[in-house]
Amino acid sequence: MYAASKGIAIAKALVYEKHEIEVAKSSIEDVKGEHTRFEQAISAAYAEIEKIQTQTEKKMGKESADIFGAHLMVLNDPELISQVKSAIKNEKVNAEYALKNTVDTFVAMFEAMEDEYMKERAADIKDVSSRVLGHLQGIKNQDLTSLDEEVIVVAHDLAPSDTASMNKEKVMGFATNIGGSTSHTAIMARNLEIPAVVGAKDITEKVTGGDTLILDAINGQVIINPSEEQKENYLSKKQQFEQQKEKLKIFKNKQSSTKDGKVIELAANIGSPNDMGPVIANGAEGIGLYRTEFLYMDRSTSPTEDEQFESYKVVLKQMGKKPVVIRTLDIGGDKEIPYLNMPKEMNPFLGYRALRICLDKKEMFKTQLRALLRASQYGNLKVMYPMVSSVEEIRQANAVLEEVKQELTEKGTSFKDFEVGIMIEIPSAAINSDALAKEVDFFSIGTNDLIQYTVAVDRMNEKISHLYSPFNPAVLKLIDMTITNGHKNGIWVGMCGEAAGNLKMIPFLLGANLDEFSMSPSAILPARELISKLSTEETQEIKDKVLEMSSAKDIENFLNEVVSK
Known part of the structure; x- marks a missing residue:
């Protein structure tokens, strides 16, 4: 366990996991019900992307948020939606399988085009379809862009895109299973002045979402559900650390x-x-x-x-x-x-x-x-x-x-x-x-x-x-x-x-x-x-x-x- 970015944080744990979505084919009888499932998943994905678009525009400006406008266009594409519904009706298959097959066809078509803009649309379709599939299967990857409370993110590892897109005002620290002083998680944490402990091996297995954590990123320790005495002790250490940082401000x-x-x-x-x-x-x-x-x-x-x-x-x-x-x-x-x-x-x-x-x-x-x-x-x-x-x-x-x-x-x-x-x-x-x-x-x-x-x-x-x-x-x-x-x-x-x-x-x-x-x-x-x-x-x-x-x-x-x- 290594203190990659110095500091002390006390907050609830958010165990961040990315789920792999596997799609299996199954026969269905209730076509209308399957159409409804598909429509609800589309609506849920649409609402989710709209929220992310609004937050991105507030934090980073309109141009950065435009990418999510392209995602909304995919969800509104009548051609894609009608083909998925036709597959459900004609082949009597589940919505997940119909969506994946339709998307694969669209993606192959766009990727084969010479026009760069049209090729890029393939990536939009893949990204959006994954979100819809997640809703169909009840699988949801946590969204680090829209957090409602202060958390310490606990993960196997964090990709650069995870750290780049998270709500920096709510993430108080990181703890990851893998990584060293030069991992991207560590570098991003130092840049953001967020305490981080990396290389904690099995921290994701030991911590449950909602646990209270003390992240000691001075000595490289994570304390799970600490006692009141430990909390008071670390609040004092946190204050001392902040005072030391304050003294350095003369430079x-x-x-x-x-x-x-x-x-x-x-x-x-x-x-x-x-x-x-x-x-x-x-x-x-x-x-x-x-x-x-x-x-x-x-x-x-x-x-x-x-x-x-x-x-x-x-x-x-x-x-x-x-x-x-x-x-x-x-x-x-x-x-x-x-x-x-x-x-x-x-x-x-x-x-x-x-x-x-x-x-x-x-x-x-x-x-x-x-x-x-x-x-x-x-x-x-x-x-x-x-x-x-x-x-x-x-x-x-x-x-x-x-x-x-x-x-x-x-x-x-x-x-x-x-x-x-x-x-x-x-x-x-x-x-x-x-x-x-x-x-x-x-x-x-x-x-x-x-x-x-x-x-x-x-x-x-x-x-x-x-x-x-x-x-x-x-x-x-x-x-x-x-x-x-x-x-x-x-x-x-x-x-x-x-x-x-x-x-x-x-x-x-x-x-x-x-x-x-x-x-x-x-x-x-x-x-x-x-x-x-x-x-x-x-x-x-x-x-x-x-x-x-x-x-x-x-x-x-x-x-x-x-x-x-």
Whole structure:
């Protein structure tokens, strides 16, 4: 059990489960009754989607809510409804089977069309039909967007789309069976400043919905149905934790600099414009990573150019002159987008993902680049390509960018030039960083993937998670090499992986001359406080000593002593 995002929460448990819907064929006699069942399921799904649409428009605006309008259109489609009813009547089959067969025919028809818009409608039909099937079978997946009371979400795991779409005012914390410090659940929890305990193994079996929980995300514990004494004790601990956070606020508007005056940039990682509250509250000096993939999730079609433009514009305007690094679409691996119909792979983390998909699906990539270029006028934009392994990929991506610039210029659309960088998250990119630095304006080291690729450890695998460590000597040498090669070629180097906000890593990274640290907003003030206590000379000595060490455990213990002082 691991405390992935610090804090203490006390609330009722919501056990979040996703049910797989299986459809079996059965004969029926009462055609009228079966038609009624089908109509009631359609009505229930319609009411549910209308509610979600209204809530989404209030929280995120009309454009974000439009996707649910498309879902309502599917439920109103007379062709689909009449075909299902005809199948029930003519074949004397249950509504579930009639609906599934009809939907499969519609989906196959739309997916075979050349027109992209029509292809996208197939995903709408699949999504809506699943909701109707759920009502027919009395199966309902909890809706994290519309919660009526404060809860602690207990789940086997949470997908990025689950965390991106939930009602953040009602979710007080997470507890999951699986996951580590770099799981998406953990990262989202830190970004949202929500306490989270992950890797709790069988927590979903131990907890019943409605149980009162104490989530101790400082020591990594979950207490089920605590006594009054335990509640009082933890309310006191919660108050102490909040008071400590309050003390750190004196660092909110201070410049991030070492004891001897070396200035460092402390930036924040975000997933959407909705994450900007904690960024401002913690005095971030920029956005070091805007994960644009969340714009593509929890929907049945790709976001339009205008939707993306508005999302980027909002963040750029809020940050003013401060830099905003926006990462182009990074999907694949553990981040699936159903409507893109990506192939199932044996090794998805080593497969068709991130920039590789964008270079393959060029029109989708161009749509994002157009939105970014249009938004560039509203702030200090920097664009970053993920999962780069070669010089050729950078050149291909930049060629697409130049193509889009030319198209916008011909249309008379205004934009500003911006810096273009890459993530260093593959060992080959770190080793070849001297050559890659000549192609770009900056590097941002993505330690989450760099660690797992360097040490060959799946960061989500509980059995080998002890081998996944940012303190591994090979990882630290690759980081040091990347920073050295970046500076040698006159570019700045940042870090947007979770290691950037790890207090034990900061003395080493300062000694390695990292220019920008991007982290969860909640980590900024503790990091700024620590940096203010360290000098350039002592951090360089720390770095040299660390690079001479051969054990991850020894390095971690040594750096822990440094920070404890």
